[in-house]
Amino acid sequence: MPLIRNIRVAAQLPCILTSGTPKTEHNYLLGILVGTVSDWRVRTARTLRVVDAFVIVWAVAGAYSIRFGLDSSVTVAGLDSSYLLLSILLSVTWWLMLEAWSTRQSRILGSGPDEYKRVAAASLWLFGFIAIFSYVFRVETARGYVGIALPAGLIGLLLARWLLRQHLSVHRQRGRRMSRLLLLGGPSSVSHLATTLSSEKHAGYLPVAAYTPGHASSAEELDSIGLPVLGHEPTTVAILNAIDRSEADAVAITAGVLLHPKTLRQLGWKLADRNVGLIMAPALTDIAGPRIHKQQVAGLPLMHVTTPSLEAGQRVAKRLFDVVVSAGLLVLFSPVLAVVSLLVKFDSTGPVIFRQDRVGFEGAHFKMLKFRSMVADAETRLAEHAALNEGNGVLFKIKNDPRITRVGGFLRRYSLDELPQLFNVLTGSMSLVGPRPPLPREVDAYEDDVHRRLLVKPGVTGLWQVSGRSNLSWEDSVRLDLYYVENWSLAGDFTILLRTARAVLGSHGAY
Template identity: 40%
Template sequence: MDVLGAAVPVGVLCAATRQPHPLLAATLAGAAWLAVAAAKNRYVKGSVGDSGSVLPVFRDWLTTVGVFAVACLAARVEISAEVWVLALLPCLVVTVVRRKLMHRYLLAIRRQAQGLRRVLIVGESGAVDAVLAELAHRTDHEYIVVGSCLVGEGATDAALPLPARLAVDGAAPEGADDGQTVLRSAVELDADLVFVAPGRQMTAERIRRLAWALHDEGRDLAILPGLIDVSQHRVRLAKAAGLTVMHIDPAARRGFPVLLKHATDRLGALLLLVLLSPVFAVVAAAIRVSSAGPVFYCQIRVGRDQLPFRMWKFRTMVVTADRMRAALEAANEHDGAMFKIRRDPRVTRVGRLLRRFSLDELPQLYNVLVGHMSLVGPRPPLPEEVERYDGTEIRRLAVKPGLTGLWQVSGRSDLSWDETVALDLSYVDNWSYARDIDVLVRTLRAVVDGRGAY
């Protein structure tokens, strides 16, 4: 499908514009697109449809444009640059649509317990419990744990089959051949993948022999390094004295990507303020006519490095809303530090509509323009919320808060406090400019969907 999406438009457009050798050009385009995708491992088992992100496809497309130009030069096919760049655009659209559909299909069948990989976990009881807890947080991955081989005599909290145990030091008779023990357990449970959980008993030599036994029988082995929520772009592998060294790069805090983010924030906010000025006028008139009080609502929020700032919104509540909050504390439907009520009696009829489509947040474009906020970032908290933060939650304030973010595109107020913190920490620790663009694109769908907006 990807090859046809590249080859057919190039051939048709070249023929329509009387470019030389349209069939050869179509063949080169299809081959270039296929070669780039294959080189980036887009068709490797486990990666097909596993991400619906647009940015990897766009980067592949840019690479394909260059490869196709070189191929045409080598084959002495002279095609107008405007023609073949335009002709390659359909393959970008086709591949994005195909990846999106495949991603949604995989998520759907995984929620129905299909298309999953059966996993056997090997490790000490505490490490196995930690892995199971992390896997249980999400349902969009491909792994289903069918059993465990525990090291030692410990017990796990999960009611999983335990076909065998491994000796603590790996030297006892029953533990001398870990590979055969684990392999028999995998065969018994029909597990095609073995996870090795981190622990002091799982030495490098022990894992090495385990890998030999599994690989010789055609079963896969994966080692869990004990890291939580570290993006692939931050991980680098190196070799030193026979050791495999995993480097974890810090999230970008300076340099060209950060400058690009600042420029995008300011220019984007300015452009949106100009383009949306008619919307501002309509919303302001609706608020003024429907209820007494000012059009805008100003509230103190906490920004990067715990610095307070004045955040602006369209007013969606009655004027006395702040004084009514104390009486409504018992009705709070959100856990953790946030205060949310699905049917908040303080919200006006117009305010409910504005919240449904996130129009009340538009004045925060001013905060982005003056540098208090970013287009993308964690939700800006209230000072009283920050006072309740622990050492982990306070890290949310290591970057500027955002007009939108992972919280807004992942369910908003329907998320628990722990899920909200996890999303924000993921953004802080794994920030990239490409991820910001992805969130901005997803925001459009989240606004239309309106899930969790109240």
């Protein structure tokens, strides 16, 4: 399609250049023809194609060498065909499957699980087809060969994508390799979308300007986020002129946009002609993908948002996961528990284990266990240090708390003081993953909406742990906890546990 479009543009170029087309579009069209346009999307896709090819050849060649050596053959429909030919065919088909599943699209690169899901789906579909083909045509395919090629290739592809994602994230933190967005909508919605996207640079969206059709007084409201407002006229021509002025790669339409549906449809056609992306950003926040379902009704793409719930089967699965993993971790870390106990005992006077009243599932109180990291009378000295509070509003935190012991500072930095909470998980008062376990005085200060945090068991770790820990504001802590409650999944728990290991080793935000 891009090639066809470029040929069409080339044919129309003389007419275009003599018309009133803006200078920026002239430059873009000329760049296409002479090959000077160097878009990060093209470069990244090209890199992915090369990396995918290398990984696939490595996996297939490795499987061939391990299973057969250098001399082997397979009989297919009475013909003697070399496994070497089969390996070449498999490599090419695998690479093409990744292309067919759109695993190299720029909109899925750098953020979210969709890229990994597509890579896995393309690979599993291919080998599923091989299994069906072998069964139907009774082809004796070596299971050891397939059994090595598939996991090796899939793991290699996913690892390569992860490494490239880290590289892309570094560039995006510096403002490079991002899609330039013109935000279209009401002032408040545009402001919220710009703030959100600017705080999540790894997603790859850079708001460069705003256009607020029908809201002539919006300029002052958007000054705080530093976006220029390029107009308010609710016409397709005016919006296209704003796109040219901002040199945007895509248009993000959010709530409050005062445009007629016919105008929106025409705008979509014009954007497609210009190869400019169109993104719809509804006024739904903190809703995960599995809860959103699309339905086409009379040409209208309706979005259904299901009610969050933790069914009986899901509760059993989560509890079983907690028991198995916590028991395994207690066995694995038993030497560490013993050593830390001795260090705490000989470092300062007081009990080794600190028991503190916390609020758990549906408001039930329980005793949370931790290795003591403060002096024995820390709770009674709390009022003395109230003026030093550096917490995020409801939470009480002091970065250099004078009550922390020498060993306690080290334990807190690497979250070793929280290891005894695995016993809380094993006995059922906590979960491995969940909202932060609050103190009773914190719950007393909750607003009504914040009480939704208590609909699931508190966790040893959670989104708050892997997203900044003590450096988070109170609003961000609440938002992350409520997001978890609204969008819980077992796969999400597993992902958070993996991210926790990195957060703990980095000791970022721990004090």
